[in-house]
Amino acid sequence: MMKNILKHVFIKDSVLFIDGNLVLKGENPIFAKFLKEVYKFAKIKYPKYYKMDPLSKLGFLASEVLLQNQELASYPAERIGIAVNNRASTYLVDCKHQESINHQDKYFPSPANFVYTLPNVMTGEICIRNGFKGENAVFISEIFDAAFMCNYLNTMFAANKSDLMISGFVDADENHYEAFLFLAKNDGKFNAVYAKEIEELYNQLKDKTNIEK
Protein backbone atom coordinates (compact mmCIF):
# COMPACT_ATOMS: atom_id res chain seq x y z
CA MET A 1 0.00 0.00 0.00
CA MET A 2 1.06 3.57 -0.62
CA LYS A 3 3.08 4.56 2.38
CA ASN A 4 1.24 7.74 3.21
CA ILE A 5 -2.16 6.01 3.18
CA LEU A 6 -2.44 4.64 6.71
CA LYS A 7 -5.69 2.73 6.28
CA HIS A 8 -8.76 2.47 4.05
CA VAL A 9 -12.35 1.37 4.40
CA PHE A 10 -14.97 0.47 1.81
CA ILE A 11 -18.71 0.01 2.33
CA LYS A 12 -21.09 -0.88 -0.48
CA ASP A 13 -23.89 -3.37 -1.21
CA SER A 14 -23.85 -4.88 2.30
CA VAL A 15 -20.13 -5.56 2.48
CA LEU A 16 -17.43 -3.89 4.54
CA PHE A 17 -13.74 -4.05 3.66
CA ILE A 18 -10.91 -2.84 5.87
CA ASP A 19 -7.62 -2.43 4.01
CA GLY A 20 -9.05 -4.61 1.26
CA ASN A 21 -10.02 -7.46 3.59
CA LEU A 22 -13.65 -8.48 3.80
CA VAL A 23 -14.64 -8.12 7.46
CA LEU A 24 -18.43 -8.00 7.30
CA LYS A 25 -20.94 -9.36 4.84
CA GLY A 26 -24.46 -8.28 5.67
CA GLU A 27 -27.48 -10.53 5.59
CA ASN A 28 -29.69 -7.72 4.50
CA PRO A 29 -29.45 -5.85 1.21
CA ILE A 30 -31.37 -2.87 2.61
CA PHE A 31 -29.13 0.13 3.24
CA ALA A 32 -30.53 1.11 6.65
CA LYS A 33 -30.39 -2.45 7.92
CA PHE A 34 -26.82 -2.95 6.83
CA LEU A 35 -25.82 0.29 8.53
CA LYS A 36 -27.22 -1.17 11.77
CA GLU A 37 -25.03 -4.24 11.28
CA VAL A 38 -21.94 -2.04 10.81
CA TYR A 39 -22.86 -0.03 13.92
CA LYS A 40 -23.01 -3.28 15.93
CA PHE A 41 -19.90 -4.71 14.30
CA ALA A 42 -17.83 -1.63 15.17
CA LYS A 43 -19.19 -1.72 18.76
CA ILE A 44 -20.11 1.96 18.59
CA LYS A 45 -22.08 3.69 21.31
CA TYR A 46 -23.03 7.18 20.15
CA PRO A 47 -26.64 8.29 20.73
CA LYS A 48 -26.29 11.23 18.29
CA TYR A 49 -25.94 8.67 15.51
CA TYR A 50 -29.68 7.90 15.56
CA LYS A 51 -30.73 11.42 14.59
CA MET A 52 -28.42 11.57 11.57
CA ASP A 53 -29.60 11.40 7.95
CA PRO A 54 -28.54 8.41 5.81
CA LEU A 55 -25.54 10.19 4.24
CA SER A 56 -24.17 11.27 7.63
CA LYS A 57 -24.78 7.79 9.06
CA LEU A 58 -22.83 6.21 6.23
CA GLY A 59 -19.92 8.66 6.41
CA PHE A 60 -19.89 8.49 10.18
CA LEU A 61 -19.76 4.68 10.29
CA ALA A 62 -17.04 4.50 7.65
CA SER A 63 -14.99 7.05 9.63
CA GLU A 64 -15.50 5.13 12.88
CA VAL A 65 -14.18 1.94 11.32
CA LEU A 66 -11.35 3.89 9.65
CA LEU A 67 -10.19 5.53 12.86
CA GLN A 68 -10.35 2.47 15.11
CA ASN A 69 -6.90 1.55 16.42
CA GLN A 70 -5.33 4.67 14.92
CA GLU A 71 -3.03 6.65 17.17
CA LEU A 72 -4.21 10.24 16.69
CA ALA A 73 -3.40 11.82 20.05
CA SER A 74 -0.10 13.31 18.86
CA TYR A 75 -1.77 15.38 16.11
CA PRO A 76 -3.11 18.87 16.92
CA ALA A 77 -6.90 18.94 16.40
CA GLU A 78 -6.69 21.81 13.91
CA ARG A 79 -4.33 19.79 11.71
CA ILE A 80 -6.72 16.88 11.12
CA GLY A 81 -9.23 17.56 8.34
CA ILE A 82 -11.80 15.87 6.13
CA ALA A 83 -12.32 16.31 2.39
CA VAL A 84 -14.61 14.00 0.46
CA ASN A 85 -16.22 13.58 -2.90
CA ASN A 86 -19.95 12.91 -3.15
CA ARG A 87 -22.38 12.50 -6.02
CA ALA A 88 -25.99 13.03 -4.92
CA SER A 89 -25.32 15.65 -2.24
CA THR A 90 -28.12 15.19 0.33
CA TYR A 91 -30.78 13.99 -2.14
CA LEU A 92 -32.55 11.60 0.28
CA VAL A 93 -33.05 14.16 3.01
CA ASP A 94 -33.78 16.88 0.42
CA CYS A 95 -36.73 14.78 -0.81
CA LYS A 96 -37.94 14.35 2.75
CA HIS A 97 -37.86 18.12 3.32
CA GLN A 98 -39.56 18.73 -0.04
CA GLU A 99 -42.37 16.30 0.86
CA SER A 100 -42.96 18.23 4.07
CA ILE A 101 -43.74 21.41 2.09
CA ASN A 102 -45.53 20.02 -0.97
CA HIS A 103 -49.02 20.45 0.49
CA GLN A 104 -50.13 23.68 2.09
CA ASP A 105 -52.62 21.83 4.29
CA LYS A 106 -49.89 19.45 5.48
CA TYR A 107 -47.01 21.87 5.88
CA PHE A 108 -44.54 20.60 8.46
CA PRO A 109 -40.89 21.36 7.63
CA SER A 110 -38.64 20.06 10.40
CA PRO A 111 -35.43 21.75 11.54
CA ALA A 112 -33.99 18.38 12.61
CA ASN A 113 -34.39 17.25 9.01
CA PHE A 114 -33.48 20.52 7.28
CA VAL A 115 -30.07 20.81 8.98
CA TYR A 116 -28.99 17.65 7.16
CA THR A 117 -29.71 19.14 3.71
CA LEU A 118 -26.05 20.23 3.49
CA PRO A 119 -23.49 17.54 2.61
CA ASN A 120 -20.79 19.03 4.85
CA VAL A 121 -22.94 18.34 7.90
CA MET A 122 -21.73 14.75 7.41
CA THR A 123 -18.09 15.84 7.72
CA GLY A 124 -19.13 18.11 10.60
CA GLU A 125 -20.58 15.11 12.45
CA ILE A 126 -17.27 13.28 12.09
CA CYS A 127 -15.41 16.33 13.42
CA ILE A 128 -17.75 16.65 16.41
CA ARG A 129 -17.33 12.96 17.25
CA ASN A 130 -13.53 13.12 17.12
CA GLY A 131 -12.81 16.75 17.98
CA PHE A 132 -11.14 17.38 14.61
CA LYS A 133 -10.77 21.08 13.82
CA GLY A 134 -9.00 21.08 10.48
CA GLU A 135 -10.28 21.94 7.02
CA ASN A 136 -13.54 20.39 5.81
CA ALA A 137 -14.50 20.30 2.15
CA VAL A 138 -17.18 18.43 0.21
CA PHE A 139 -16.74 18.35 -3.55
CA ILE A 140 -19.60 17.11 -5.68
CA SER A 141 -18.80 15.02 -8.72
CA GLU A 142 -20.65 12.54 -10.94
CA ILE A 143 -18.14 9.82 -10.08
CA PHE A 144 -15.24 9.65 -7.61
CA ASP A 145 -12.67 12.08 -9.03
CA ALA A 146 -9.39 10.66 -7.70
CA ALA A 147 -7.28 13.06 -9.78
CA PHE A 148 -8.93 16.17 -8.39
CA MET A 149 -9.06 14.92 -4.82
CA CYS A 150 -5.38 13.97 -4.90
CA ASN A 151 -4.48 17.38 -6.30
CA TYR A 152 -6.45 18.84 -3.42
CA LEU A 153 -4.63 16.68 -0.84
CA ASN A 154 -1.20 17.24 -2.32
CA THR A 155 -1.56 21.01 -2.40
CA MET A 156 -2.97 20.93 1.14
CA PHE A 157 0.01 18.95 2.38
CA ALA A 158 2.58 20.89 0.38
CA ALA A 159 1.22 24.13 1.87
CA ASN A 160 1.69 22.43 5.26
CA LYS A 161 -1.90 23.15 6.26
CA SER A 162 -2.62 19.69 7.64
CA ASP A 163 -0.97 16.58 9.13
CA LEU A 164 -3.73 14.09 8.53
CA MET A 165 -6.67 14.04 6.14
CA ILE A 166 -9.66 11.71 5.91
CA SER A 167 -10.58 11.61 2.27
CA GLY A 168 -12.46 9.57 -0.33
CA PHE A 169 -16.00 9.25 -1.62
CA VAL A 170 -19.23 9.03 0.38
CA ASP A 171 -22.57 8.87 -1.38
CA ALA A 172 -26.12 7.82 -0.56
CA ASP A 173 -28.94 7.87 -3.09
CA GLU A 174 -32.23 5.99 -3.60
CA ASN A 175 -30.74 2.81 -5.00
CA HIS A 176 -27.12 3.25 -4.20
CA TYR A 177 -24.79 3.80 -1.28
CA GLU A 178 -21.05 3.73 -1.14
CA ALA A 179 -18.32 4.89 1.21
CA PHE A 180 -14.63 4.75 0.38
CA LEU A 181 -12.54 6.47 3.00
CA PHE A 182 -8.79 6.57 3.44
CA LEU A 183 -6.53 8.18 5.98
CA ALA A 184 -3.75 10.17 4.32
CA LYS A 185 -0.71 11.37 6.21
CA ASN A 186 1.44 14.37 5.46
CA ASP A 187 4.85 12.79 6.00
CA GLY A 188 6.70 16.08 5.62
CA LYS A 189 8.42 15.03 2.43
CA PHE A 190 5.37 16.04 0.45
CA ASN A 191 5.02 12.54 -0.89
CA ALA A 192 2.30 12.76 -3.45
CA VAL A 193 -0.85 10.78 -2.85
CA TYR A 194 -0.87 9.21 -6.24
CA ALA A 195 -4.18 9.62 -7.99
CA LYS A 196 -3.61 6.62 -10.22
CA GLU A 197 -2.98 4.30 -7.28
CA ILE A 198 -5.97 5.64 -5.38
CA GLU A 199 -8.14 5.13 -8.44
CA GLU A 200 -6.85 1.56 -8.91
CA LEU A 201 -7.47 0.79 -5.25
CA TYR A 202 -11.01 2.15 -5.53
CA ASN A 203 -11.72 0.07 -8.64
CA GLN A 204 -10.29 -3.07 -7.02
CA LEU A 205 -12.57 -2.61 -4.02
CA LYS A 206 -15.58 -2.17 -6.29
CA ASP A 207 -14.63 -5.37 -8.16
CA LYS A 208 -14.24 -7.28 -4.90
CA THR A 209 -17.68 -6.05 -3.82
CA ASN A 210 -19.22 -7.30 -7.06
CA ILE A 211 -17.72 -10.76 -6.48
CA GLU A 212 -19.24 -10.89 -2.98
CA LYS A 213 -22.70 -10.01 -4.27
Added chain:
Amino acid sequence: MNGIQKNKEVNNNTYVVSTAMISSLGFGNKKNMDALYNGDSGVKLIDDHQLYPQKFVGARLDSKALNRCFGNIQHLSHLPANYEFTRFEKMAIITMGGVFRNIEFPTDEKTLFLLSTTKGNIDLLKPELAKKFGKERSMLWKAADIIRKFWGFENKAQVLSNACISGVEAIHIVNRMIKQGVYKHAVIVGADMLTEFVISGFMSFQSLSSQVCKPFDEGRDGLNLGEASACMFLSSDENLVPKNHDKIVVSGGGSSNDANHISGPSRTGDGQFFAISSALKEAQLSAKDIDYISAHGTATSYNDEMESKALTLAGLHEKPINSLKAYFGHTLGAAGLLESIVAIHNLKDQKILKSLGYEKLGVPLTLNIIKETKQWPMVNILKTASGFGGSNAAVIFSKLITAK
Protein backbone atom coordinates in the same frame (compact mmCIF):
# COMPACT_ATOMS: atom_id res chain seq x y z
CA MET B 1 0.72 48.85 6.77
CA ASN B 2 2.77 45.94 5.60
CA GLY B 3 2.22 45.13 1.96
CA ILE B 4 2.74 41.99 -0.07
CA GLN B 5 5.82 42.58 -2.18
CA LYS B 6 5.85 41.28 -5.66
CA ASN B 7 8.51 38.65 -5.94
CA LYS B 8 10.41 39.13 -9.21
CA GLU B 9 12.05 35.69 -9.28
CA VAL B 10 9.14 33.36 -8.66
CA ASN B 11 5.84 34.79 -9.57
CA ASN B 12 3.52 32.61 -7.55
CA ASN B 13 0.78 35.11 -6.93
CA THR B 14 -2.88 34.48 -7.60
CA TYR B 15 -4.27 37.60 -9.25
CA VAL B 16 -7.90 38.65 -9.17
CA VAL B 17 -8.24 39.36 -12.88
CA SER B 18 -11.92 40.19 -13.15
CA THR B 19 -15.16 39.88 -11.18
CA ALA B 20 -18.91 40.18 -11.69
CA MET B 21 -22.04 40.01 -9.54
CA ILE B 22 -25.80 40.06 -9.72
CA SER B 23 -27.93 40.57 -6.63
CA SER B 24 -31.12 42.09 -5.31
CA LEU B 25 -29.34 45.45 -5.63
CA GLY B 26 -28.92 45.05 -9.37
CA PHE B 27 -27.00 43.44 -12.19
CA GLY B 28 -23.32 44.22 -12.59
CA ASN B 29 -20.59 45.53 -10.32
CA LYS B 30 -21.26 49.21 -10.90
CA LYS B 31 -24.97 49.00 -10.03
CA ASN B 32 -24.17 47.02 -6.90
CA MET B 33 -21.34 49.25 -5.73
CA ASP B 34 -23.33 52.46 -6.37
CA ALA B 35 -26.22 51.07 -4.32
CA LEU B 36 -23.92 49.95 -1.51
CA TYR B 37 -22.12 53.31 -1.28
CA ASN B 38 -25.54 54.90 -1.30
CA GLY B 39 -26.63 52.75 1.67
CA ASP B 40 -29.47 50.99 -0.22
CA SER B 41 -30.74 47.60 0.89
CA GLY B 42 -32.04 44.86 -1.40
CA VAL B 43 -33.88 43.28 1.52
CA LYS B 44 -37.65 43.80 1.22
CA LEU B 45 -40.96 42.47 2.44
CA ILE B 46 -41.93 39.79 -0.08
CA ASP B 47 -45.55 38.80 -0.56
CA ASP B 48 -45.57 36.15 -3.26
CA HIS B 49 -47.47 32.92 -2.71
CA GLN B 50 -45.66 31.32 -5.63
CA LEU B 51 -42.45 31.64 -3.63
CA TYR B 52 -43.63 31.15 -0.04
CA PRO B 53 -47.12 30.78 1.51
CA GLN B 54 -46.66 33.73 3.87
CA LYS B 55 -45.13 37.19 3.74
CA PHE B 56 -41.47 37.23 4.68
CA VAL B 57 -38.49 39.57 4.50
CA GLY B 58 -35.78 38.63 2.01
CA ALA B 59 -33.68 39.80 -0.94
CA ARG B 60 -34.73 38.74 -4.40
CA LEU B 61 -33.28 39.00 -7.89
CA ASP B 62 -35.30 40.67 -10.61
CA SER B 63 -36.44 37.69 -12.72
CA LYS B 64 -37.36 39.81 -15.74
CA ALA B 65 -33.89 41.35 -15.81
CA LEU B 66 -32.42 37.88 -15.37
CA ASN B 67 -34.17 36.57 -18.48
CA ARG B 68 -33.36 39.71 -20.46
CA CYS B 69 -29.67 39.46 -19.58
CA PHE B 70 -29.66 35.79 -20.40
CA GLY B 71 -31.17 36.52 -23.82
CA ASN B 72 -28.27 38.91 -24.48
CA ILE B 73 -25.58 36.29 -23.98
CA GLN B 74 -27.32 33.12 -25.15
CA HIS B 75 -25.46 33.32 -28.47
CA LEU B 76 -22.22 32.51 -26.63
CA SER B 77 -23.53 29.06 -25.67
CA HIS B 78 -21.75 25.92 -26.82
CA LEU B 79 -25.01 24.00 -26.29
CA PRO B 80 -27.78 23.66 -28.91
CA ALA B 81 -29.76 26.88 -29.47
CA ASN B 82 -33.02 25.46 -28.12
CA TYR B 83 -31.49 24.09 -24.91
CA GLU B 84 -33.64 24.99 -21.91
CA PHE B 85 -31.76 26.37 -18.92
CA THR B 86 -33.03 26.56 -15.35
CA ARG B 87 -33.21 29.76 -13.35
CA PHE B 88 -30.20 28.73 -11.27
CA GLU B 89 -28.10 27.93 -14.34
CA LYS B 90 -29.05 31.27 -15.91
CA MET B 91 -27.96 33.12 -12.76
CA ALA B 92 -24.53 31.52 -12.86
CA ILE B 93 -24.11 31.85 -16.63
CA ILE B 94 -24.99 35.54 -16.89
CA THR B 95 -22.67 36.38 -14.00
CA MET B 96 -19.85 34.59 -15.78
CA GLY B 97 -20.92 36.55 -18.86
CA GLY B 98 -20.27 39.73 -16.90
CA VAL B 99 -16.64 38.66 -16.45
CA PHE B 100 -16.35 37.38 -20.02
CA ARG B 101 -17.50 40.72 -21.46
CA ASN B 102 -14.62 42.47 -19.71
CA ILE B 103 -11.99 39.88 -20.41
CA GLU B 104 -12.42 36.56 -22.16
CA PHE B 105 -11.40 33.89 -19.67
CA PRO B 106 -9.63 30.82 -21.02
CA THR B 107 -11.44 27.47 -21.09
CA ASP B 108 -8.48 25.19 -21.84
CA GLU B 109 -7.08 22.31 -19.76
CA LYS B 110 -5.08 24.73 -17.60
CA THR B 111 -8.28 26.36 -16.39
CA LEU B 112 -10.38 25.15 -13.47
CA PHE B 113 -14.11 25.86 -13.49
CA LEU B 114 -15.59 25.60 -10.01
CA LEU B 115 -19.17 26.12 -8.86
CA SER B 116 -19.80 27.16 -5.26
CA THR B 117 -23.35 26.44 -4.15
CA THR B 118 -25.35 24.94 -1.33
CA LYS B 119 -28.53 23.88 -3.13
CA GLY B 120 -28.13 24.58 -6.88
CA ASN B 121 -31.24 23.55 -8.85
CA ILE B 122 -33.12 22.60 -5.66
CA ASP B 123 -36.42 24.05 -6.96
CA LEU B 124 -36.48 21.13 -9.42
CA LEU B 125 -37.61 18.86 -6.56
CA LYS B 126 -41.03 20.55 -6.70
CA PRO B 127 -43.41 17.99 -8.24
CA GLU B 128 -44.27 20.07 -11.35
CA LEU B 129 -40.60 20.88 -12.12
CA ALA B 130 -39.40 17.38 -11.23
CA LYS B 131 -41.71 16.02 -13.92
CA LYS B 132 -40.33 18.42 -16.49
CA PHE B 133 -36.58 18.27 -15.79
CA GLY B 134 -36.09 14.88 -14.11
CA LYS B 135 -34.09 13.89 -11.06
CA GLU B 136 -30.60 14.05 -12.56
CA ARG B 137 -30.98 17.75 -13.39
CA SER B 138 -31.44 18.52 -9.68
CA MET B 139 -27.95 17.17 -8.95
CA LEU B 140 -25.24 19.76 -8.29
CA TRP B 141 -22.71 18.08 -10.58
CA LYS B 142 -25.26 18.14 -13.42
CA ALA B 143 -25.94 21.88 -13.08
CA ALA B 144 -22.19 22.51 -12.99
CA ASP B 145 -21.73 20.38 -16.10
CA ILE B 146 -24.38 22.32 -18.00
CA ILE B 147 -22.76 25.64 -17.05
CA ARG B 148 -19.39 24.14 -18.07
CA LYS B 149 -20.79 23.13 -21.46
CA PHE B 150 -22.34 26.56 -22.05
CA TRP B 151 -18.86 28.10 -21.85
CA GLY B 152 -16.96 25.16 -23.31
CA PHE B 153 -14.53 24.47 -20.45
CA GLU B 154 -12.35 21.45 -21.27
CA ASN B 155 -11.86 20.28 -17.69
CA LYS B 156 -14.57 18.55 -15.75
CA ALA B 157 -16.56 21.00 -13.67
CA GLN B 158 -15.93 20.90 -9.94
CA VAL B 159 -18.45 21.80 -7.25
CA LEU B 160 -17.71 22.84 -3.69
CA SER B 161 -20.73 22.53 -1.42
CA ASN B 162 -19.70 23.40 2.10
CA ALA B 163 -22.69 25.36 3.43
CA CYS B 164 -22.26 29.09 3.92
CA ILE B 165 -18.46 29.06 3.73
CA SER B 166 -18.45 27.59 0.19
CA GLY B 167 -17.52 30.85 -1.55
CA VAL B 168 -14.70 31.89 0.79
CA GLU B 169 -13.38 28.35 0.98
CA ALA B 170 -13.47 28.03 -2.82
CA ILE B 171 -11.23 31.10 -3.20
CA HIS B 172 -8.86 29.74 -0.53
CA ILE B 173 -8.58 26.24 -2.05
CA VAL B 174 -8.28 27.49 -5.63
CA ASN B 175 -5.60 29.98 -4.58
CA ARG B 176 -3.56 27.09 -3.18
CA MET B 177 -3.97 25.07 -6.38
CA ILE B 178 -2.98 28.00 -8.61
CA LYS B 179 0.03 28.89 -6.47
CA GLN B 180 1.26 25.32 -6.68
CA GLY B 181 0.77 25.19 -10.42
CA VAL B 182 -2.05 22.63 -10.62
CA TYR B 183 -4.01 25.17 -12.66
CA LYS B 184 -2.97 28.39 -14.32
CA HIS B 185 -6.38 30.00 -14.21
CA ALA B 186 -9.68 29.47 -12.45
CA VAL B 187 -13.20 30.73 -12.93
CA ILE B 188 -15.20 30.40 -9.72
CA VAL B 189 -18.91 31.12 -9.76
CA GLY B 190 -21.05 31.13 -6.64
CA ALA B 191 -24.82 31.05 -6.82
CA ASP B 192 -27.85 30.20 -4.71
CA MET B 193 -31.53 30.93 -5.16
CA LEU B 194 -34.23 32.10 -2.82
CA THR B 195 -36.55 29.07 -2.82
CA GLU B 196 -39.44 27.74 -0.78
CA PHE B 197 -37.17 24.82 0.11
CA VAL B 198 -34.65 27.04 1.86
CA ILE B 199 -37.09 29.63 3.25
CA SER B 200 -39.26 26.94 4.87
CA GLY B 201 -36.18 25.30 6.36
CA PHE B 202 -34.87 28.49 7.94
CA MET B 203 -38.43 29.35 9.06
CA SER B 204 -38.60 25.98 10.85
CA PHE B 205 -35.36 26.94 12.61
CA GLN B 206 -37.02 30.24 13.59
CA SER B 207 -33.87 32.01 12.47
CA LEU B 208 -35.42 34.51 10.03
CA SER B 209 -35.90 38.11 11.05
CA SER B 210 -39.17 39.90 10.26
CA GLN B 211 -37.25 43.13 9.56
CA VAL B 212 -34.07 44.07 7.69
CA CYS B 213 -31.43 42.22 9.71
CA LYS B 214 -29.14 44.02 12.17
CA PRO B 215 -25.74 42.29 12.29
CA PHE B 216 -23.80 42.76 15.55
CA ASP B 217 -26.54 45.05 16.89
CA GLU B 218 -28.17 44.57 20.29
CA GLY B 219 -31.58 44.44 18.59
CA ARG B 220 -30.64 41.71 16.10
CA ASP B 221 -33.19 38.93 15.92
CA GLY B 222 -32.25 36.72 13.00
CA LEU B 223 -31.16 36.66 9.40
CA ASN B 224 -32.65 37.50 6.00
CA LEU B 225 -32.24 35.13 3.10
CA GLY B 226 -31.15 36.49 -0.24
CA GLU B 227 -30.24 35.28 -3.69
CA ALA B 228 -27.27 36.27 -5.78
CA SER B 229 -24.55 35.07 -8.08
CA ALA B 230 -20.94 36.21 -8.13
CA CYS B 231 -17.99 35.24 -10.29
CA MET B 232 -14.25 35.64 -9.83
CA PHE B 233 -11.63 34.98 -12.50
CA LEU B 234 -8.28 34.18 -10.87
CA SER B 235 -4.98 33.64 -12.63
CA SER B 236 -1.28 33.26 -12.01
CA ASP B 237 -0.70 35.40 -15.12
CA GLU B 238 -0.13 38.97 -14.01
CA ASN B 239 -0.36 40.21 -17.59
CA LEU B 240 -4.06 39.39 -17.70
CA VAL B 241 -4.81 42.11 -15.16
CA PRO B 242 -5.99 45.09 -17.23
CA LYS B 243 -3.39 47.86 -17.50
CA ASN B 244 -3.80 50.78 -15.09
CA HIS B 245 -5.90 48.57 -12.79
CA ASP B 246 -4.75 47.91 -9.23
CA LYS B 247 -3.24 44.47 -8.86
CA ILE B 248 -5.13 42.52 -6.21
CA VAL B 249 -3.85 39.13 -5.10
CA VAL B 250 -5.22 36.36 -2.91
CA SER B 251 -2.49 36.41 -0.29
CA GLY B 252 -3.71 33.69 2.04
CA GLY B 253 -6.58 31.54 3.22
CA GLY B 254 -7.63 29.09 5.87
CA SER B 255 -10.49 26.82 6.79
CA SER B 256 -11.47 24.90 9.89
CA ASN B 257 -14.23 23.15 11.80
CA ASP B 258 -15.55 24.05 15.27
CA ALA B 259 -16.27 20.40 16.17
CA ASN B 260 -19.01 21.78 18.39
CA HIS B 261 -22.53 21.46 16.94
CA ILE B 262 -23.96 20.89 13.45
CA SER B 263 -26.28 23.91 13.55
CA GLY B 264 -24.65 26.17 16.12
CA PRO B 265 -21.25 27.85 16.09
CA SER B 266 -18.53 27.35 18.67
CA ARG B 267 -19.06 29.14 21.99
CA THR B 268 -15.41 30.17 22.09
CA GLY B 269 -14.76 31.23 18.49
CA ASP B 270 -11.71 28.97 18.30
CA GLY B 271 -12.72 27.42 14.95
CA GLN B 272 -13.00 30.77 13.17
CA PHE B 273 -9.81 31.88 14.92
CA PHE B 274 -7.92 28.88 13.49
CA ALA B 275 -9.10 29.76 9.98
CA ILE B 276 -8.00 33.40 10.37
CA SER B 277 -4.62 32.38 11.85
CA SER B 278 -4.00 29.97 9.00
CA ALA B 279 -4.83 32.68 6.45
CA LEU B 280 -2.50 35.21 8.13
CA LYS B 281 0.30 32.65 8.28
CA GLU B 282 -0.01 31.84 4.59
CA ALA B 283 -0.05 35.55 3.71
CA GLN B 284 2.96 36.11 5.98
CA LEU B 285 1.07 38.89 7.67
CA SER B 286 0.06 39.57 11.25
CA ALA B 287 -3.18 40.96 12.66
CA LYS B 288 -1.80 44.51 12.67
CA ASP B 289 -1.38 44.37 8.87
CA ILE B 290 -5.11 43.82 8.27
CA ASP B 291 -6.86 47.08 7.42
CA TYR B 292 -10.51 46.06 6.93
CA ILE B 293 -12.67 43.03 7.69
CA SER B 294 -15.75 41.86 5.85
CA ALA B 295 -17.22 39.52 8.47
CA HIS B 296 -19.92 36.88 8.09
CA GLY B 297 -22.37 38.69 10.41
CA THR B 298 -25.62 36.85 9.77
CA ALA B 299 -27.41 38.74 12.58
CA THR B 300 -28.34 35.55 14.42
CA SER B 301 -27.60 35.74 18.10
CA TYR B 302 -25.03 32.94 18.25
CA ASN B 303 -23.15 33.62 15.03
CA ASP B 304 -22.37 37.26 15.75
CA GLU B 305 -21.44 36.40 19.33
CA MET B 306 -18.99 33.75 18.09
CA GLU B 307 -17.44 36.18 15.61
CA SER B 308 -16.83 38.78 18.31
CA LYS B 309 -14.85 36.14 20.20
CA ALA B 310 -12.95 34.87 17.16
CA LEU B 311 -11.99 38.36 15.96
CA THR B 312 -10.89 39.29 19.48
CA LEU B 313 -8.83 36.09 19.79
CA ALA B 314 -7.17 37.03 16.51
CA GLY B 315 -6.44 40.56 17.75
CA LEU B 316 -8.62 42.10 15.04
CA HIS B 317 -11.42 43.60 17.14
CA GLU B 318 -10.22 47.19 16.70
CA LYS B 319 -10.05 46.97 12.91
CA PRO B 320 -12.97 48.37 10.89
CA ILE B 321 -15.49 45.53 10.53
CA ASN B 322 -18.74 45.19 8.64
CA SER B 323 -21.32 42.66 7.57
CA LEU B 324 -23.10 43.00 4.22
CA LYS B 325 -26.10 40.85 5.17
CA ALA B 326 -28.46 43.82 5.60
CA TYR B 327 -27.69 44.88 2.00
CA PHE B 328 -27.95 41.50 0.25
CA GLY B 329 -29.48 39.11 2.77
CA HIS B 330 -27.62 35.88 3.33
CA THR B 331 -26.88 34.55 -0.14
CA LEU B 332 -25.51 31.18 1.08
CA GLY B 333 -23.19 29.58 -1.51
CA ALA B 334 -22.80 32.92 -3.32
CA ALA B 335 -22.14 34.96 -0.16
CA GLY B 336 -18.40 34.37 0.14
CA LEU B 337 -17.74 35.35 -3.47
CA LEU B 338 -20.23 38.24 -3.55
CA GLU B 339 -18.94 39.77 -0.32
CA SER B 340 -15.30 39.23 -1.32
CA ILE B 341 -15.90 41.04 -4.60
CA VAL B 342 -17.49 43.97 -2.77
CA ALA B 343 -14.54 44.07 -0.35
CA ILE B 344 -12.09 44.05 -3.30
CA HIS B 345 -13.94 47.03 -4.80
CA ASN B 346 -13.69 48.73 -1.40
CA LEU B 347 -9.95 48.03 -1.39
CA LYS B 348 -9.54 49.53 -4.87
CA ASP B 349 -11.72 52.53 -3.97
CA GLN B 350 -10.01 52.89 -0.56
CA LYS B 351 -13.46 53.21 0.92
CA ILE B 352 -14.96 51.20 3.78
CA LEU B 353 -18.67 50.41 3.87
CA LYS B 354 -20.88 51.00 6.85
CA SER B 355 -22.35 47.89 8.42
CA LEU B 356 -25.99 48.50 7.51
CA GLY B 357 -28.48 47.82 10.33
CA TYR B 358 -25.94 48.43 13.08
CA GLU B 359 -26.56 51.01 15.78
CA LYS B 360 -25.49 49.72 19.18
CA LEU B 361 -23.10 46.93 20.05
CA GLY B 362 -24.90 43.72 20.91
CA VAL B 363 -22.11 41.15 21.08
CA PRO B 364 -20.19 40.19 24.25
CA LEU B 365 -16.83 41.58 23.11
CA THR B 366 -16.30 45.06 21.70
CA LEU B 367 -15.83 45.23 17.94
CA ASN B 368 -15.14 48.26 15.78
CA ILE B 369 -18.26 48.01 13.61
CA ILE B 370 -18.26 50.57 10.80
CA LYS B 371 -21.03 53.16 11.28
CA GLU B 372 -20.30 55.35 8.31
CA THR B 373 -19.10 54.71 4.74
CA LYS B 374 -15.86 56.64 4.32
CA GLN B 375 -12.43 56.84 2.69
CA TRP B 376 -9.91 54.59 4.44
CA PRO B 377 -6.34 53.62 3.51
CA MET B 378 -6.06 49.88 2.94
CA VAL B 379 -3.57 47.31 1.66
CA ASN B 380 -4.69 43.99 3.17
CA ILE B 381 -8.28 42.99 3.82
CA LEU B 382 -9.85 39.93 5.41
CA LYS B 383 -13.07 38.14 4.46
CA THR B 384 -14.49 35.55 6.86
CA ALA B 385 -17.39 33.09 6.76
CA SER B 386 -18.91 30.45 8.98
CA GLY B 387 -21.75 28.02 8.55
CA PHE B 388 -23.71 24.89 9.36
CA GLY B 389 -21.68 21.79 9.97
CA GLY B 390 -19.34 23.90 12.15
CA SER B 391 -17.42 25.21 9.16
CA ASN B 392 -15.27 28.36 9.12
CA ALA B 393 -13.15 29.99 6.44
CA ALA B 394 -11.05 33.10 5.95
CA VAL B 395 -9.29 34.64 2.99
CA ILE B 396 -7.01 37.67 2.67
CA PHE B 397 -6.78 39.93 -0.38
CA SER B 398 -3.90 42.35 -0.80
CA LYS B 399 -3.24 45.28 -3.03
CA LEU B 400 0.10 44.58 -4.60
CA ILE B 401 2.87 47.08 -4.04
CA THR B 402 5.29 46.75 -6.92
CA ALA B 403 8.88 46.71 -5.72
CA LYS B 404 10.72 49.80 -6.87
